[in-house]
Amino acid sequence: MGKEKKRVLIVGAGPAGLFCAYRLVEAGIPVLLADRMREAGRKFLLAGASGGLNCTHAGTPAELSEKYYGNEALFQGLLEDFSPADLVNWYKTMGSDTFVGNGGKIFAKLGAPEILKRWLKQFESSPLFSFQGGCEFTGFGERQGQFKFRHGNQELEIEAEYAVFALGGGSRPETGSNGAWTDAFQAAGIQVAPLRSANCGVEVQWSPHMLKRIASAHGSGTSLNIALTCSGRASTGEVVLTGYGLEGSGVYSIGYYIRQELAKSGSCKVGVDLLPGLTPEQLARRLSRPKGKESLSNYARKALGLAGLPFVLFKELEPAGDLSKVKNLSLSVTGCRPLEEAISSAGGVCLSELDDNFMLKTRPGCFVIGEMADWEAPTGGYLLQGCFSTAFRASEKIIDLLS
Ligand SMILES: Cc1cc2nc3c(=O)[nH]c(=O)nc-3n(C[C@H](O)[C@H](O)[C@H](O)COP(=O)(O)OP(=O)(O)OC[C@H]3O[C@@H](n4cnc5c(N)ncnc54)[C@H](O)[C@@H]3O)c2cc1C
Known part of the structure; x- marks a missing residue:
């Protein structure tokens, strides 16, 4: 690794x-990139593993910024500096x-493994770049510009003029992003908001009957075309029923609001519309058909097309069987x-600790980018865009400082 002081260390x-x-390498700046894993980009590979990257x-920066809950103004600026169009162009330079796709999601035509391979290949040919795998950041050194690492059994110190931390969040620790860095940052007096699940499934206490029906439906699919609401926000995307509750992009899209409610009271009421394709007027018209002696399940199937697992869910949430409530049910997320x-x-690292360029206010020369900073967004491409845009902002500053 060499003992000389590095220009820029990226961890x-x-x-x-x-x-x-x-x-930075493109701008002619030497970089040492270190990671606790032997190989780079493990979570990036996972992100592209199912259904493409x-x-x-x-959308415009203003439209997209609404997805970066609570940090809209910051992200509008970041997305203006490095926009989805810029990112699309960058993928083109990687040959993809x-x-x-659906709902405005943008996908790379090449798979994540091929993109990563080409990305790393560009570095291989540059004398300005070196990579040190198996090298775990453990803390800040005594002096400014000193950083402590564990490499195998060895403790070592790396000195650098500038350091960029891009240590990720705490989900899927098998990819390397285990969130253990929070201790080192807190020990250095840097405020870190606790890492919490985002874009995750939620838990619902199903009845034994419902559990059985979910288990037996697994072969035929448990993905439902239903709409959820929380705090006045409507979900977009599929909702999957699981033994523990709900999964899928529909849940993730309102996950932020569900978490806010859970934090307040420990449980959260989520609105359920089992027939989002029907207007209330259409529903009323269909229900004006007399039920007669038909069973509820037959009537629901014929009048509303409500059958199978959605009907079971209806009975779970509305045991009295009042079909007029089918668009207006509620379930408790625990x-x-x-x-x-x-x-x-x-x-992650509180944004109040960072200046406009994502540099730590108390540690000039140290930057924090990507998911390890305290921002969040739903799935749909917003996370990767946020990672690239924050990296762009910090790299611009470093290029400026070193030119
Ligand atoms: C299953 C899944 C699917 C996803 N799908 C999408 C998607 O379709 N679209 C989208 O936009 N986003 C998606 N994401 C999210 C996206 O992959 C992440 O937001 C993104 O990878 C975060 O990038 P990052 O560089 O900030 O951190 P990471 O990718 O987490 O990288 C952090 C790196 O830091 C290293 N590290 C951690 N601690 C240390 C330490 N102490 N010392 C040295 N190195 C350390 C880790 O080993 C890791 O290599 C998905 C994520 C998952 C898990």
Whole structure:
């Protein structure tokens, strides 16, 4: 690794760290990239593992910024500086076209493994870049610009003019992002909001009958076309019933509001519309058909097309069987799934600790980017876009400082 002082040390080889390295090397700045894992980009690979890499989202910076809950103004600026269109162009430079899928999600045509391979290949040919795997950041050194690491059994110190931390959140620790860095940052007096599950399943205490029906439906699919609401926000995307509760992008899209409610009272009422395709007027018209002696299940199937698992869910939530409530049901969410299972995490280095360029106010020369900073967004490409845009902002500042 060499004892000489590094120009720029980047710790964390996820998309944020890799993109920051890419920009600095492109600007002619030497970079040492270190990661606790032997290989780079493990979570990036996981993100692209099923259904293709949803790398960003279509829309203007103002439209997209609404998804970065509570940090809209900050992200509008970040997305203006490095927009989805810029990211799409960057994927082109990696040899991957993109396409717009459902609901404005933008996907890379190439798979994540191929993109990562090409990305790393660009570094291999540069004398300005070096990578140190198996090297875990353990804390800040005594002096400014000194950073402590564990490499195998060895404790070592690396000195650098500038350091960029891109250590990710705490979900899916098998990818390397285990959130253990929070201790080192807190020990250095840096405020860190606790890492919490985001974009995760939620827990519902189903009845034994419902549990049985979910278990037996597994072969035929438990993904439902239903709409959820929480705190006046409507879900978008599929909702999957599981033994522990609900999963799927529909849940993730309102997960932030569910968590807010859970934090207040320990449980959260979520509105359920089992027939989002029907207007209330259409529902009333269909229910004006006399039921006669038909069983409830037959009537629901014929009048409303409500059958199978959605009907079972209806009975679970409305035991009295009043079909006029089918668009207006409610279920109790009792918690979120554990962080290890989540797609991303909320919490991280508090934004109040960072200046506009994501530099730590109390540690000039040290930057914090990507998911380890305290911002969050739903799935749909917003997370990766946020990681790239924060990396862009910090890299611009470092290029400016070193030019
Ligand atoms: C299953 C799944 C699907 C996803 N799908 C999408 C999607 O479709 N679209 C989307 O936008 N986002 C998606 N995401 C989220 C996205 O992958 C992350 O937001 C993104 O990878 C975060 O990038 P990052 O660079 O900030 O951190 P990470 O990718 O988490 O990288 C952090 C790096 O830091 C290293 N590290 C951690 N601690 C230390 C330490 N102490 N010392 C040294 N190195 C350390 C880790 O080993 C890791 O390599 C998905 C995530 C998952 C888990």
